[in-house]
Amino acid sequence: MTARLPVFPLGTVLFPGLVLPLHIFEERYRALVRHLVDLPDGSPREFGVVAIRAGWEVAPKGPDGRPLPGVGEVTLHDVGCTAELRQVTELPDGGFDIVTVGRRRFRVGEVDRAGAPYLTAEVEWLPEPEAPDEAADLLAARVIAVFRQYLGLIRNDPEEISEQLPEDPTVLSHLVAATAALTVADRQRLLAIDDTAARLRAELRLLNREAALLRQVRAVPVPLGELASPPIPN
Template structure:
């Protein structure tokens, strides 16, 4: 049997080491925050973040800083494991601010990856799931060390094409795993692509995938920038005059 973990279904993919602020207003998730804060053990106060599959409409119970928010309503249909991507990441509580009306603003940081096995029995007011922990990625992989500079160069090229004034790489992480998570969270990718990067078995595999994705995106951006007229003009009908 796997570990039982409280989980938030969200419309975003969380990666280890990345910051995720959340605004908590649904009562069941307020209860979760209070339960986490009240624990006295030395283990991290964490919950799982799992991504909802696209096309599923679930009423909002909490929201991220960007407005993403998904969660089953108190009296609505339960969330099924099939509605969720199977790999998620825990969010460790770093800062909790309780508002006068009982809502919470919290700041969390991604910590460790897990695979979702099933939705657990309804023993808590909030969603819980049975999960298995994915192995930690070992530092010092020589292949990842060789790939990291190539992926970083591709990422710089991509950002220069996307937004030349970007400050994302003002401080570049030296660790290839941290770099791979930063790129996965920052690049404009589909939810499927982000999830696949989170689920990659090791850093080298993730970096290889990112190199392919970044080269693809940079090629698309370069072609768009090569168009000599505004793209909006291309949608206008040709004048008969």
């Protein structure tokens, strides 16, 4: 099943069930928020969040205020997640502070860059597990144990380490993917995995890798390209 969605490129990966607050000041995304708010009651107020693969959603500008030459338009990853609008605060300057929650994953199809002030895309909804999975249940217990060890290496507050983690394997897999100090590329690969058990196995490998590095050098590697990228404006 396919649908057409407004698309919001970001320098981060959104997962189902995770909260994403955004400050909206660019006019095209103000228009998107107004469009969502004006929808009839009962209509889904959601847009697609897709991580940027290359380029900048808003090109850097030179001293004259014009976009710098040679900066290509943004390219997107293939899989994103819808953000459901939960709270909107209109600001005196016409911008918005919004709170959204990740809802459902999709694969990006044809992108329309001209039909609206903001990007829209044909999207294909990706499957989510509905039946209990014994393998995922067993893996979830292992991920919880390894994740607590990992948290003990990056957090000093015992309460944060002992906080309750979800028992549902799919919910847990999304929480771990969004919470661990991973690169956008790592998170994107996890988002694209359809099977919960496969996602949990991948997270076990990543958590063990990160924990080993933290024990050795007390640091988590981040590509220099990500450190050099300008902040996302919206």
